Amino acid sequence: MLQDTRSAGRRCGGLIAGLALALGIAVANGAEDPTRNESQLAALVAEALANNPEIAAARNELDAARQRVPTAGALDDPMMELGVVNAALASHSLRREDMTMKMLGLGQRLPFPGKRGLRRAVAAADADSINLAAREIANRIARDVRVAYEELAFNEEAQRIVVSTRVALEQLAAIARSRYEVGQAAQNDVLDAYIEIERLGAELLRLSGENSALQSGLQRLLGRSGPASRIHAAAPQLAAGQEADPGDRPAIENRPQLQALQALVERSIRSIDLAQRDYYPDFDLKLQYGQRDRALDGMARDDMVSLTVGFNLPLWRKARLQPQVAEARAMRRQAQSMLLAQQLETRAALDAELALVRQWRATAELYRSALLPQARASTASALAAYRVGRVDFLTLRQAQLREYEISTDLAMAVANHNKAIAEIDLLIGSAT
Numbered sequence: 001m002l003q004d005t006r007s008a009g010r011r012c013g014g015l016i017a018g019l020a021l022a023l024g025i026a027v028a029n030g031a032e033d034p035t036r037n038e039s040q041l042a043a044l045v046a047e048a049l050a051n052n053p054e055i056a057a058a059r060n061e062l063d064a065a066r067q068r069v070p071t072a073g074a075l076d077d078p079m080m081e082l083g084v085v086n087a088a089l090a091s092h093s094l095r096r097e098d099m100t101m102k103m104l105g106l107g108q109r110l111p112f113p114g115k116r117g118l119r120r121a122v123a124a125a126d127a128d129s130i131n132l133a134a135r136e137i138a139n140r141i142a143r144d145v146r147v148a149y150e151e152l153a154f155n156e157e158a159q160r161i162v163v164s165t166r167v168a169l170e171q172l173a174a175i176a177r178s179r180y181e182v183g184q185a186a187q188n189d190v191l192d193a194y195i196e197i198e199r200l201g202a203e204l205l206r207l208s209g210e211n212s213a214l215q216s217g218l219q220r221l222l223g224r225s226g227p228a229s230r231i232h233a234a235a236p237q238l239a240a241g242q243e244a245d246p247g248d249r250p251a252i253e254n255r256p257q258l259q260a261l262q263a264l265v266e267r268s269i270r271s272i273d274l275a276q277r278d279y280y281p282d283f284d285l286k287l288q289y290g291q292r293d294r295a296l297d298g299m300a301r302d303d304m305v306s307l308t309v310g311f312n313l314p315l316w317r318k319a320r321l322q323p324q325v326a327e328a329r330a331m332r333r334q335a336q337s338m339l340l341a342q343q344l345e346t347r348a349a350l351d352a353e354l355a356l357v358r359q360w361r362a363t364a365e366l367y368r369s370a371l372l373p374q375a376r377a378s379t380a381s382a383l384a385a386y387r388v389g390r391v392d393f394l395t396l397r398q399a400q401l402r403e404y405e406i407s408t409d410l411a412m413a414v415a416n417h418n419k420a421i422a423e424i425d426l427l428i429g430s431a432t
Contacts, residue, residue, distance in 0.1 A: 040234055041149050044222060048145045049432060051223030055141055058134035065127040072123035073116035081105035085290060094293050101290035101304060112280040118273050125267030132260035139256060139431035141221060146422035146431075148218040153233035154415035155214055158408055159207045165404040166200045168379075169193055172400065175386070176393055189393035196397060236414040238364060239421050252346045254429035261339040268332035275325040281311035346427050353423045360417035367410035375403040 049055060086099040094100050173193035179185035219228050252258060286308045292301035314321060382399040385391040425431040 038239075041146060044149060044218075044231070045142045045145050045432070048141050048222050049138055052141050052221060053223055055134070055138050058130075058137045062127070062130050062134050065123075065130045069120060069123045069127055073120035075111075075116075076109045079105075079107040081107065081288070093296075095296050098292070098295070098301065101292045103288055103290045105286060105288035105306075107284060107286040110283045110285055112277060112282055115274065115277050115280075115282075118270055118277060121270040122267055122274060125263055125270055129260045129263035129267065132256040132263060135256035135429075135432075136260060139426050139429065142431040143422045143426040145218070145221050146425075147419045148214065148221060149231075149233055150236070150415045150418045150422070152211070152214045152218060152231065153236045154411050155207055155211050156233055157236050157411040159204060159211070161404060161407045161411065162200050162204045162207065165400065165407075166197055166204070168400055169197050169200065169397075172383070172393075172396060173197065175383075179389075184389060185393065192393060192397060196401070236411050236418070238361060238414055239418040250350070250424070250428045252343065252350060252428055255346060255427060256429055258339065258342055258346065259429075261335065261342055264335040265332065265339060268328060268335045272325065272328040272332060275321070275328045278321055278324065279314055279317065281314060284308075284310040286310070350424065350427045353420045353427065356420040357417060357424065360413050360420060364410060364413040364417060367406055367413060371406050372403070372410060375399070375406045379403050 081103065082105075083103050084094065085101050085103045086097060087094065088097045088100065091097075094102070170193075173190060176185050176189040176193050180187055180190055215230055218231055286306075288306040288308075290304040290306070292303060294300055379396075379399040379402075382391055382396040386393060386396045422431070
């Protein structure tokens, strides 16, 4: 039975040896330079901002909106008229009647003063809102890249911890086996050690599969298509960020999403002004030139010029214009309510993330400065005591697994702290 356990341990070791070696090299490379984490992450964010298709779509939408601004206040095309005026039905001659003439006319519709400017203002407010929405999308993608990177960093750190713990348990198994062979330990000690080794092997395989999914998600955010090299995150480190006191919090006014909603409020105000300006008529200016042929007796006839100004009469205000003004006012109230709701939501989310930052930073510092050193000391003490038979193997195994759990919890606290920092940067508009 002991021989079967050894064989199982060797099979598991062969299955994950290559993965452990590659992971060890990647983690070692990531831990060489403390600034590598920030520089690598900044490069990934820059790549996403340049290549992410969602950001590109938002920028194209912005380009289209900006093109609508000058056209919103442009005049309608002028109208040209060609024809014959006052031709007698009884005759096909254009010379019989004095008022018969060949006419050339040019007409132009002129909106009431102020309407064109208001139309441009509405279109410009639309473009401003879309521009700010595009910035919010860019900030969100940057946040998503940072969060995905921290999750990848935690995954690779968790794999490193599993590999390190597994190596330590293999050493414990060797000690337990040697003590069993001389009758100083029970066979169950060896079996327990190999069970934990197998369990950690399964955990490493799970983390490896999760790593592939994280790699795929990060590649998508970066806009990479086709085969791409794997990204190896640096060892997790606490990121610098907001350390505000509980009674103090950073401002949210710079968040593009809130500014976009404010632009919608401005647009609705301009829309109200435009709807009210529609009460005033537009003008149709027409200039006509009439050319008259000579009379039948050869007498010359003067050409004629006509200039007319027409305007519409807004008689149906109650049926058409008043509902338009009411609609514009309702849209303004809606935009104001949306802005207020988003401000409240952003402030609440900011308070929550600030609390998380303080919590996870304190947790990470506690694990790093107190719990992890104590767990390592406990493991070393238990190992020394087990060698001389002063403690049982269960105590030693529990000490080793406690060190594994605390190391994993430390990596998770660092990742959660950094993800909260990324969320805060999104909420205050400084994610990019």
